Amino acid sequence: MSEATPTAPRAQARPERPGLLRQIAESNALMGVLAVISAMIVGSLLILFADDNVRATAGYLFARPADFFGAVGSCLAEAYSALLRGGIFDWQASSTARMWRPITETLTVSTPLILAGLGMAVAFRAGLFNVGGQGQILLGAIVGGYAGFAWDLPGGLHLLVAVLGAILGGALWGGIVGVLRATTGASEVITTIMLNSVAAYLMAHLLTTATFIGAGNANPKSLPVAATAQYPKLIVGPFRLHLGFIVALLAAAFVWWLLERSEIGFQFRATGLNPQAALTAGINVPRITALVMIVSGALCGLASTAPVLGTQHYLTTSVAGSIGFDAMTVALLGRSTPQGTVLAGLLFGALTAGGTTMQAATGTPIDIVLVLQSMIVLFIAAPPLVRAIYHLPAPGSWKRRRRDVLAKSSAVTASADKKEA
Template sequence: MSETGTPPAAVPAPEETRRPAGTDLLRDVLSGSWLMTVCAIVLALVIGGVLIAGADPDVQRAAGYLFARPSDFFVAVWQSVSSAYVALFQGAVFDWTAATPQRALRPITETLTISVPLILAGLGVGIGFRSGLFNIGAQGQITLGAVFASWIGFTLDLPVGAHLVVALVGGIVGGALWAAIAGVLKARTGAHEVIVTIMLNNIAIFGVLYLLTTATFRSATPQVARAVADTAMLPQLLGAPFRLHLGFPLALLAAVGVWWLMERSTLGFRFRAVGSNPHAARTAGMSVPWVTVWVMVVAGALAGLAGSMQLLGTERTLTAAIAGSIGFDAITVALLGRSKPLGTVLAGILFGAFAAGGRLMQTRTGTPIDIVLVLQSLIVLFIAAPPLVRAVFRLPAPGSRRSTSEAVA
């Protein structure tokens, strides 16, 4: 109170203690519980079931006489949704109707194969999130990693093993260099990483289109680069007809490495400190620009490794679409996994299951494969809207028990 008896005016927080815009929202999304994640997936599956039933012709016909015979409508809905999700499971995990044991086990191997680049790119995006950076450039970093790995794979003549290692390292370097551009621009000029990385994505794609017209990369097939040598390909773990390769255990090792980096190393502590509050980190003597650059380099290295795994594990030849939608799906994987290594691995496997099972779901039940994209989008929507999920499942808000006990006291 002042001498006049009036309360002093509120003093705004100094500029040095304010966090960047969007940091609080990202922290809320990434700090949610596993229960919230499970509830978001369940809610997405329920809404997806409604869409599956609505697109089914039998359900539509039964809806025409719903009030006359409601049982027909509900039976048709159950058959439509259950058959679609059963086919999704059979295509992603285990097909007990297959003629041979190999065909029965192939779905889970396809899921794990598809998950490899998703896990690696998701780990890179997650490091950026935990460090306060929105790395939207995984798509371009994956592409550059594949370009470097492709050039090394068909140009160098190295022994088995050494050729593969050099190609993988080349992919890591390619992704790291491409991400470093955004990091340096952010650190030196303040350019927003979202804008810069989106532009770099486009540059990477059109750059590959140009490279495929040059004598170095051009092959007999238009818009397809020369094939990588056998010595640079990742070895298969189970042999034909399975596609599962050495990349999956390497992705798990990368997840362990990211855990050690973020939770046990000094560099990871600096990453998390800058992500929590860059102004406080600067006050503590940390170089925020230096940390920003290194965050992007590490994130890009993981995305570049994802690109080299995609090329050397399954694709073998470089095209402009080598990254597919992996870079954007990796953002979803990182959000679903709360940017933690274990969560990212599980989220990558889940999205790999969606991709692998969606094909069988479409062929067996006629359900549009786009429903898989709808499911992924709904999961992201609910992950980004915790209050909505809590309202649907009547979950208590964070800190509600503590607030109640404090009020009573």
């Protein structure tokens, strides 16, 4: 009886990975960049339509095309150079301080957007859609602003109390939504929208009371926040950049740790991915839902300290501006990650700061900046559209192609073996 010849062990097949270019083409980061580029293209068309010289030269385009294309190039160069001078660096300024002031304005404007965007990102990662950032910012402004002008405390303590008051106000307003969602199943979208209106009317009412505006005053503007409760400036001179920007960066680091390194953050993400599976795994989903909205509201309340304690130093009905709604765009563009939210907040801060200079220098309507922001949201919300425009592969398509090739190869091998048998 012959001995069986030992067979050499098969080398384990290593799982294939897509190439570097393929990974870049399928990445979410590229999608964000292309969404911004696509929005800039649309914005460029609107800038051209609004320019008188471009429209005039378009009337005799075929007679003298050089005039038209020269007007197009000049219009776009002036508009976007003005946007850069207003949001990054003004090389035409008369002094060094004025040259660097635009970047500090960008950081100042982006501070509340980053903080509120982080609040939205936490909710999005947990599967909740917080549309109540506006109301949570207003409640944070009410509580933090009141602590700032009504109480007389030492410097550092006064600022800390005012900041904690703003966090508490936002957390309370977000917590109402979370508890309703957890206990009754009420849609957080509906409840947050309604609480936005409640907060706006509450602010309007409080600014008619003597407690907030002072006795004998009819102007709907609160008493000024005490100097001891204001954020100190980071740079002396004609700059508005304050400590709130450092607070925003610290908040981003905290949110990263919360979502990526803490047990409660894991429960947030698990609930957002599959609430039923999270419940089966022993996670208290109603408790997590309420806690998510409390954290989200707290961050939005913290965002109110940027205007109230940092730049404006008093309360008005428009103290929140459109920060609560812009923050949703920031979180979406940042893919609900802390790093992405910070970068998206800086981008929107630059657009806002530079839009004013663009309007003053070229006469371009500042509303075009709002259109740019809206178009970014549109392209971010429609990844298949962006992938179709730029002919990009869908995420994971290389895996499906690999499976198809292996299945076809197996079928051919099986057919050959059957013929040999």
